[in-house]
Amino acid sequence: MIEWFQFVATRLPELWVRTGEHILLTGTSTLIAIAIGIPLGLAASRLPRLQGIITGGVGIVQTIPSLAMLAMLLALLNKIGTTPAIIALVLYALLPIVRNALAGLTGVPAPIKEAADGIGMTRNQRLWLVELPLATPVIITGIQTAAVVGVGIATLSAFIGAGGLGQFINRGIALSNHQLILLGAVPAALLALAVDASITSVQWGLRRRRSARRGNRLDGLIRTLALSAPLFILATGCLAVWKPDLLSAGTTSSGDNNAPVIRIGSKNFTEQLILGEIMAQLIEQNTEMQVVRKFDLGGTMICHSALRNGEIDLYAEYTGTALTTVLKREVISNPNEAYRIVSEAYAKQFDLTWLSPFGFNNTYAITLRETDAQRWGIKSISELKSRASELRAGWTSEFSERPDGYPGLREHYGFKFATVRDLDTALMYEALVQEEVDVICAFATDGRIAAYHLQPLEDDLQFFPPYFAAPIISAATLDKHPELEKILDLVAGKISSETMQRLNSQVDRDKRSPAEVAREFLQSNILPSIQ
Amino acid sequence: MISFCSVSKSFSNGGEWAVQDVSLEIQTGETLVLLGSSGSGKTTLLRLVNRLIKPTSGKILLDGTDVATQNPVQLRRRIGYVFQGIGLFPHYSVAANIEIVPRLLDWPKEKRQKRACELMELVGLPPAEYADRYPDELSGGQQQRVGVARALATDPEYLLMDEPFGALDAITRDSLQQELISLKQRLRKTIVFVTHDIGEALRLGDRIAVMHRGRLEQIGSQDELLNHPKTEFVRSLFEKSSMPNHP
Numbered sequence: 001m002i003e004w005f006q007f008v009a010t011r012l013p014e015l016w017v018r019t020g021e022h023i024l025l026t027g028t029s030t031l032i033a034i035a036i037g038i039p040l041g042l043a044a045s046r047l048p049r050l051q052g053i054i055t056g057g058v059g060i061v062q063t064i065p066s067l068a069m070l071a072m073l074l075a076l077l078n079k080i081g082t083t084p085a086i087i088a089l090v091l092y093a094l095l096p097i098v099r100n101a102l103a104g105l106t107g108v109p110a111p112i113k114e115a116a117d118g119i120g121m122t123r124n125q126r127l128w129l130v131e132l133p134l135a136t137p138v139i140i141t142g143i144q145t146a147a148v149v150g151v152g153i154a155t156l157s158a159f160i161g162a163g164g165l166g167q168f169i170n171r172g173i174a175l176s177n178h179q180l181i182l183l184g185a186v187p188a189a190l191l192a193l194a195v196d197a198s199i200t201s202v203q204w205g206l207r208r209r210r211s212a213r214r215g216n217r218l219d220g221l222i223r224t225l226a227l228s229a230p231l232f233i234l235a236t237g238c239l240a241v242w243k244p245d246l247l248s249a250g251t252t253s254s255g256d257n258n259a260p261v262i263r264i265g266s267k268n269f270t271e272q273l274i275l276g277e278i279m280a281q282l283i284e285q286n287t288e289m290q291v292v293r294k295f296d297l298g299g300t301m302i303c304h305s306a307l308r309n310g311e312i313d314l315y316a317e318y319t320g321t322a323l324t325t326v327l328k329r330e331v332i333s334n335p336n337e338a339y340r341i342v343s344e345a346y347a348k349q350f351d352l353t354w355l356s357p358f359g360f361n362n363t364y365a366i367t368l369r370e371t372d373a374q375r376w377g378i379k380s381i382s383e384l385k386s387r388a389s390e391l392r393a394g395w396t397s398e399f400s401e402r403p404d405g406y407p408g409l410r411e412h413y414g415f416k417f418a419t420v421r422d423l424d425t426a427l428m429y430e431a432l433v434q435e436e437v438d439v440i441c442a443f444a445t446d447g448r449i450a451a452y453h454l455q456p457l458e459d460d461l462q463f464f465p466p467y468f469a470a471p472i473i474s475a476a477t478l479d480k481h482p483e484l485e486k487i488l489d490l491v492a493g494k495i496s497s498e499t500m501q502r503l504n505s506q507v508d509r510d511k512r513s514p515a516e517v518a519r520e521f522l523q524s525n526i527l528p529s530i531q
Numbered sequence: 532m533i534s535f536c537s538v539s540k541s542f543s544n545g546g547e548w549a550v551q552d553v554s555l556e557i558q559t560g561e562t563l564v565l566l567g568s569s570g571s572g573k574t575t576l577l578r579l580v581n582r583l584i585k586p587t588s589g590k591i592l593l594d595g596t597d598v599a600t601q602n603p604v605q606l607r608r609r610i611g612y613v614f615q616g617i618g619l620f621p622h623y624s625v626a627a628n629i630e631i632v633p634r635l636l637d638w639p640k641e642k643r644q645k646r647a648c649e650l651m652e653l654v655g656l657p658p659a660e661y662a663d664r665y666p667d668e669l670s671g672g673q674q675q676r677v678g679v680a681r682a683l684a685t686d687p688e689y690l691l692m693d694e695p696f697g698a699l700d701a702i703t704r705d706s707l708q709q710e711l712i713s714l715k716q717r718l719r720k721t722i723v724f725v726t727h728d729i730g731e732a733l734r735l736g737d738r739i740a741v742m743h744r745g746r747l748e749q750i751g752s753q754d755e756l757l758n759h760p761k762t763e764f765v766r767s768l769f770e771k772s773s774m775p776n777h778p
């Protein structure tokens with residue numbers, strides 16, 4: 001526990017910024033949802049014919065799982081970051097707001113509405129002077145639900161690079177680092193409680209209207225404070241985003257604001273974070289450029305479309321993935337041939353340039369527990385054939401679907417497993433160790449293979465394509481900053497599969513940060529060679 | 532002057548008649564009491580006057596003009612209405628409830644407040660104590676009095692009062708009746724006053740209209756109704772009463 005607090009203390013500056021982003025994501029989307037939802041609720045209450053369409057429409061949105069929603073918006077907008085995240089949050093927030101607005105407005109007793117008409121109010125006067133004030137407590141309860149749920153859903157926005165506290169959670173999951181997960185989850189829960197309390201305080205303030213009217217100064221002040229409670233939270237969010245350095249002990253991080261900016265992306269697993277850091281630090285050390293890290297993006301296609309849209313300039317991709325997932329081509333087992341084909345296709349189709357590979361091949365490795373492999377005397381995938389029908393497999397949903405994943409594997413080797421569970425990369429290793437599954441599809445360079453005593457099987461029928469990693473960069477960025485190629489080439493061929501496995505395990509097993517591991521690697525392997 | 536010209540109203544499209552073929556005239560400055568049993572169509576007649584509902588057939592004239600041709604908002608602001616269910620706005624204080632129509636008419640704030648104080652005195656609710664209370668902090672009778680004050684706020688030419696004194700004790704009711712009598716003598720208002728109570732009808736009405744099952748049984752002065760009942764219903768109605776309040 002104390003350890004965790006110490007850990008939090010070292011992360012305070014980033015926690016401050018992420019909390020700010022989280023508040024702004026939730027706040028903005030709730031405000032937009034209010035602006036759309038209340039008129040929709042009003043329309044539904046006025047036009048019974050529209051009522052079904054409106055409540056049905058906002059209801060259907062609610063049934064879409066949040067990750068699917070984010071993925072769909074991504075495909076639709078072709079854009080990562082805050083915009084799709086806010087749109088998704090607004091869509092989720094609409095249901096409680098519209099429903100409660102409708103319930104509040106239709107709940108105004110008929111005799112009171114008739115009295116309003118009867119004394120000569122116009123329709124608008126009746127709405128503003130009678131119906132809305134009487135519906136307000138119910139409407140605010142809807143807003144409260146929307147905002148509190150929004151704080152939770154906003155943690156998922158980190159998947160598409162919108163920041164927020166979810167970034168700690170994602171990274172924590174990717175790195176199997178519980179402290180990091182809690183660094184995101186605990187503040188998010190506290191924030192949800194604070195938002196809930198702040199809106200309860202608004203309700204309380206509205207009910208105190210009566211005593212305030214009776215002119216007690218102190219009462220009036222307390223009431224004003226109660227009513228503005230949510231504003232304090234929003235203001236904190238704005239402050240954090242506006243002054244991100246407030247908690248970083250005085251020194252401002254980036255001196256030169258006019259320095260050209262380069263944005264580096266990464267997918268959401270350990271190796272990608274380390275590669276991202278290596279590239280980022282290389283550029284920081286060798287140029288004046290300001291590096292922005294847009295790490296932890298939730299998958300290949302998200303990185304790819306971010307790169308194509310110019311939302312990032314650079315990330316590390318694997319030849320096999322590019323070939324099958326992005327280009328949707330046949331598997332090619334010759335590594336040089338694969339590299340040649342993807343570089344040509346990327347240059348022609350997307351205006352993206354493949355730089356020299358780092359050196360290692362992070363191919364898939366069908367992996368068992370060491371104990372099982374020894375007991376059964378199995379060393380290669382084809383030897384699994386006789387046992388496959390009794391084994392439970394678990395791997396990423398990407399592997400379940402990719403042509404160079406399970407579907408191809410099944411066909412190539414001619415067997416299938418008893419059951420297959422889709423698991424997150426990090427959970428997959430845990431699941432194998434905990435004997436929840438018997439077979440996983442590890443990554444050849446994963447540090448956990450050694451750490452957890454696992455046995456990768458030889459791909460004796462050469463099914464898996466080579467997965468050599470290399471930086472890919474947009475041609476436009478490279479034109480503007482041609483020196484980047486030379487700088488990134490400093491690590492070309494310098495990271496062998498063994499090295500990568502070691503770096504990965506320093507993060508996964510030893511719980512060191514990717515930044516630190518990258519720094520150490522560069523210091524002992526790369527920098528001396530320049531000097 | 533309010534005139535009903537063969538007015539009928541059905542809520543169920545030609546089924547039961549809430550009001551059937553009613554013709555009557557209320558002269559300017561006159562107080563007409565609508566007397567009748569529950570469900571006989573009294574409230575329906577009032578709602579027809581200020582266009583809260585439309586007649587199924589027939590028409591209602593206000594000073595000779597068909598109300599159906601008038602702007603409903605303007606029309607209603609000329610007519611003070613005391614609702615049967617009281618109809619105060621629960622989120623407004625007593626003073627704010629009384630000031631609401633002047634506010635809609637953009638009276639200056641001071642004039643509004645002064646008027647609200649006058650009216651609260653009139654209906655026996657001292658402003659110092661009651662102005663800042665809310666409707667749910669009043670007794671049923673006090674709420675009714677606020678309803679009366681609200682209807683009087685802009686000093687309208689017409690008053691529609693739907694059982695305004697129903698929930699009051701005999702003493703308060705007596706003083707408010709007295710107040711209403713002096714009011715109408717001073718201001719010559721045209722008033723339609725609904726009640727169940729025969730004593731109240733006899734005391735307040737210049738003329739009385741007896742309603743029964745949506746039909747107008749008889750309209751006339753106390754004398755006519757007491758001594759020359761046209762129908763069995765009217766006869767038995769007044770027979771039962773021993774006219775305790777008859778002056």
Ligand SMILES: Nc1ncnc2c1ncn2[C@@H]1O[C@H](COP(=O)(O)OP(=O)(O)OP(=O)(O)O)[C@@H](O)[C@H]1O
Nearest residue numbers: 542548549567568569570571572573574575576615
């Ligand atoms: N909105 C409505 N929809 C359907 N029927 C209605 C409606 N309003 C009134 N009625 C019916 O019209 C008839 C007359 O109702 P009204 O309210 O005028 O009676 P009332 O004489 O005011 O009775 P009470 O003394 O109980 O207030 C009743 O049978 C009632 O059920």
Ligand SMILES: [Mg+2]
Nearest residue numbers: 573574575615
């Ligand atoms: Mg009635």
